Amino acid sequence: MNKFMKRDIATSLTAFLFLVIGTTGVLMYFHLLDNYTKKMHENLGLVFVLVILFHVFFNWKAMKSYFSKKVFLYSGIIISAVALTFILTSKTGENPKTTLINSVLNAPLENSFVIFSESSQIAKEKLEKADLKIDKAKSINELAKLNKTSPFKVVSILSEK
Missing domain, CATH: 1.10.287 (Helix Hairpins)
Incomplete structure (x- = not known):
């Protein structure tokens, strides 16, 4: 062969x-x-x-x-960090998926915006179009509480194309 x-x-x-x-x-x-x-x-x-x-x-x-290539190095670092998060949180008995979701929902709003939208400005426009107030909210969770809605509804709005 x-x-x-x-x-x-x-x-x-x-x-x-x-x-x-x-x-x-x-x-x-x-x-x-x-x-x-x-x-x-x-x-x-x-x-x-x-x-x-x-x-x-x-x-x-x-x-x-x-x-x-640098992309290989960066990919390795990202995957290692995610894997490490799963490993470290599994020892405490906490579900790693819950840890990741909570990290995103409690992250600074500007950081979360870029995960779900092309830019912070576009994210803000989507929220305004959905009649959600941003005011002084510092995270998606705070934004959801301020607007008396689910944080997953906020994520859904931000993720819309």
Whole structure:
């Protein structure tokens, strides 16, 4: 088997296993078909790790240049920070999803605006169009309380296109 054939096999297996692992992960997240997906997700996840190693090995030259890019470093830092948040909060028994949601809802309003809208100005316009007062609110939670609505309703308004 030549080098290019091995590369094609490694890449194809990586792509298809990614689809299966991603799909089963989403199904597990929403607790759909748990009896069927958990075991498949776990076992194919291990196979996926092996296939990724083969993929990296057979595509090392291209991967090496990719690993040296700043975007790779920044991506690694962001994913590590999120993973660390999940790990640290799971020891306390608090749900990591709740921690992340609360972090966004209690973050300074200007920071939250850029998550959900193109700019702070556009976010403010969306809120005004929905007849929500911003006044002295410092976070999405405060904004929701001020307007006697759910913070998720505020997020929904900010997320509209």
